[in-house]
Amino acid sequence: MKIKYSIFVAAALALSSLSSCEKFLDRPMLTKADDDNAWTTEENVRLYANKYYTDFFVGYGKGFDNGDALLAGYTFSDDLLFQGNQSQFTRAVPVSQIWSYSNIRSINIMIDRVQNRMSSVLSEEAFNHWMGIGRFFRAFRYSQLVQSYGDVPYYDRPVDIDETDELYKKRTPRNEVMDHVYDDLSFALENVRLNDGVQNVNRYVVAGFVSRLAMNEGSWQRYYYKNNERAKKFFELALRAAEMVIASGKYDIVTDYRSQFTSENLAGNKDMILYRQYDDAVDVKHTILSLHNLAENITYGPTTDLVKSYICIDGKVWQNSDLAPASDFTLDSLVKTRDSRFEATFHTDPSIRNRASYLYITKFLPREVQNRVASGGAPGVPYSGANNTTDAPVLRYAEVLLNWIETKAELATLGGVAVSQADIDRSINKIRLRPLAAEAIAKGVKMTAPMKLGELPQDAERDVQVSSLIWEIRRERRMEMTFEHSRLADLKRWSKLQYMDTQQNPDLLSGGWVNFLKELPADLKTGVSVVKLNGQIEVFNAADPDSPAKMNGFYRYVENADRLPFLNQANVNPYLSPVGRNQIAEYEAKGYVLDQTQGWPQN
Template sequence: MKLKYTFICIVLIAATTGCKKFLDRPPLTSLPDETAWSSEDNLRLYANKFYSGYFVGYGTQFSAEAGAALLGFRFSDDVFLMGNQSNFSRAVPNSGIWSMTTLRSINIMLDRIKNRMKNVLSEEAYNHWTGIGRFFRAMEYADLVSEYGDVPYFGYVPVETDLADLYKPRTSRNQVMDSVYEDLRFAMSNVRKTDGDQQVNQYIVAAFASRIALSEASWQKYYYNDLARSGKFFRLAQESADLVINSGKYDIVTDFRSLFTSNSLSGNKDVILYRQYDPAVGVTHSIATNNNLSESVAFGPSTDLIKSFICVDGSTYQESDIAHADDFSLSSMIKTRDSRLEATFYDKPNVRNRASYWYINKFLPRSAAAIVDAGSTIPVEFTSNKNQTAYPVFRYAEVLLNWIEAKAELGMATQADIEVSINKIRKRPLAPEATAKGVSQTAPLTLAKLPEDPSRDPSVPALLWEIRRERRMEFVFEYSRYQDLRRWKKLEYMDTDNKPDLLSGGWVNFITELPKELVAAKVGLIAVVPLEGGSPVVYNGSNGALMNGFYRDVNTNGRLPFLDQTGVNPYLSPVGKTQMDDYKSKGYKLEQTTGWPAYE
């Protein structure tokens, strides 16, 4: 796609009476630019069109956004695929570059507010809507910078005929993110504390600001080695999270699985922003279908993820005093590990997860799982694209974990801070079904006695290691793991050559749990990896007694090398040859992303 700015007509969403949920908003219609900016209602409807792009949730139907919302988690060290693993890009593509379409639309909104609505809006409304526009602009540029590093910065609407603008060179990341910083500061100070159900407010802005600032601070510290700039953004992450925490509006009061399996999250104090689904208006998704115990799936949790779950006494399995802490059978781990493990997986190894034998259930209601467990057919609403469970777009738990990570990075974390963040999350209520299985709350984390994890990356201090572990358990199979690895400059954790636990899955004792799998057809195809590691034990038809370990399909293969490769930067995306030629043909130069080979 060429870097040109195609003229976009001003689009507004036609209003309907009583419509509050942003997913229920009617289709876009066009209004002339000359008359569109005549009221706050029109402005609100214009801004609403950005919601489904930034607050994806589970996406809709079988959309690409649905894949990005959940199934994108497959690319991390939490999950592996049966067969060949997905690879990092290893070459400059023929075509590929950022899109400025959404940014142009946001800048049009800001331009029209400034130049056409000063006499239409009150001062309060003017500042609020300017804050909304600057919030979305910050969101867009934070995404672009995370993907490409330096990108052209536009704080205005460029003229279509101005080639110098259309072929503008890349602006430095620091300059772009300074503008993002100012946009977020303005939005947090001017967006309304409340503006109606499911409308962006000050707390939603501050929650996303904590995510954006924490991400940029980490990039600056670990990728660019700029401690001054990292401190600036760590402080913004802390302060924006403080705004949410000090509001008193949110709390940790819901059991973990219910956050992802309820049909409505309205009024839930764990949730700052959610996406509602409603089959009555044709707004549904397909994510629970991938967790419905009826679908056969070829992706599953890696052994690396499974080993990372903390024991209920707050220790790693290597140092825990709990009985059977080193027993990795699922039935045992449900009792000995943090409650989020039980809430995330079906409670028995299952052949329908062909990669790992541990079936992900985090996004399927317990009631639906019980129906399948009893031998009945999964309800139709959990099949195909008919799912209607709501999605917590931004949870209070993330604000708490963003906050404590920022404070730890700034050297300010105290035990009192741990109590109101990590330990508060660990004390969340347990579902009755979990309690009946022997699940218990995890012991508090204490600064005086941090776990001594023999698996800890020696470059990561013990406190940060535990905060990162907490994020991994809390956001498992959601959006963040791959993004966290990138901002920490730890994509090495995805190197399958050096981490064999990335290519095996859940613990299975085939003799006692899945004896029907030990058949002639499986000879030479299934294997298990012992707890101590080493070569997989491949089933040969007569060694069934040895088939007790972390499951591995013999056709599961590692990804191609991606670290320390000449002309490959796995952290940032390259721009395409076509776009570089296009710039050159117009007399301009498009620089290649750092770490990728220039193209002349």
């Protein structure tokens, strides 16, 4: 399914235009005539709702606007390190920061107008569908807000500019907000059309996102808020939604891994529940490949921690794999001994173009471009500047399968039915059986052995607070969704931000394995160091004739600095974002109180 781009901008729907209001709500500039005349046909409602597609389904972004895009927008997690100083968590209340309600305002207008002005215009089925679409997007946005801020003001109707008490209302408790979200998602699951045309959101798209949003909230309740009753409520919704997608038979795992991210046309691809289409003919292009085309210099790259997390093709972790070279982390060995997603995600030679890690991310780069640049050629115009036209996955069937199996495993810990081998085969093993690219096979890549419930890997690095099953499900998610949308969000919902503490985990400060004397002798210079498998750091010393031979290990830039402490710090809560001092002061000046986010100083 591709995202529709014909965003309606005619004056009849000018009410969708929003003026910026940083303080509280972005309020629309309405004229009574436009508002009165707009809500007369189903097509008008459809055109109004189309604006939310690019708001919520970002894909690779558009042009140079890629802040929330795949790869570019998700460079803060334990998967990535920077050369030098690491990205930091917020450690102090900012001067100015608060939530944006522009989409909430706009969506509430849509829901209000459909409900109050179109009951006689639309059939009952169409009325319920568009109410479902509106409530789905509203729930989506509130889910994003509570994951960022916890308690947030809840509005289920458009608020007028003179309703001061409403505009400055107190934050609504998170559970109350999410109960409304639960109701909205449930309604959408029952009422959005099963098929509304190939370019439009349907019930299966809704269900796929519900499997993500409800699972996220279930995890927050389970691990952060320690509320098992509420966790179960949302996990059960997530499971029901995922099962709806799976049972439809409309989707499958049929495409090799990298082709899902590098295709010029994802139309008809059964791995895609939703994707964003790019087309030079209508000037809808992006820049993700231009920033990561193997020719551009990048100052962030994969961590050693991520590299070590990939499962071996015998289904075991590298420390106890039966494969003879499993402890050999040279890229040539990793390609042959690790899950096929490793080869599909990274360039297979150390690259000086990635100064942070020497391991270049090529998951989103077409193989023919990778090969051309590696051979000394140029990427070409379509892979430079704002000229990229590869389609972007927005919601993949593989994610829904992973949401489903994780949710089942979580419910089993809350009194639900235990996960069976059939469940593993239906989800994780189905993903592992996806086709391999011919180019990958030529390099010696093989499929990973199926996961066996009775023979789960014995990982010495497993977090002891997590069962072996859930640990392996999380590993599978990490391999499958690397550099997409979820890693930091996953760590937060599992209440595991300690994984990003560089002092606890020094593997976050080194990258890929490089044998400098053999592979990159010209790059042996001051600033280079490597980390051996035993953790020993070897720093290059030009005055030592034996030093070049010692430069064989995980590359670490010598000036890489630890991430500043962010856990167990007074008045610092890295899980939730604070609101700014200016906003708190402005509430006070108006005679109202804006409470600070949980875990941050209240004055």
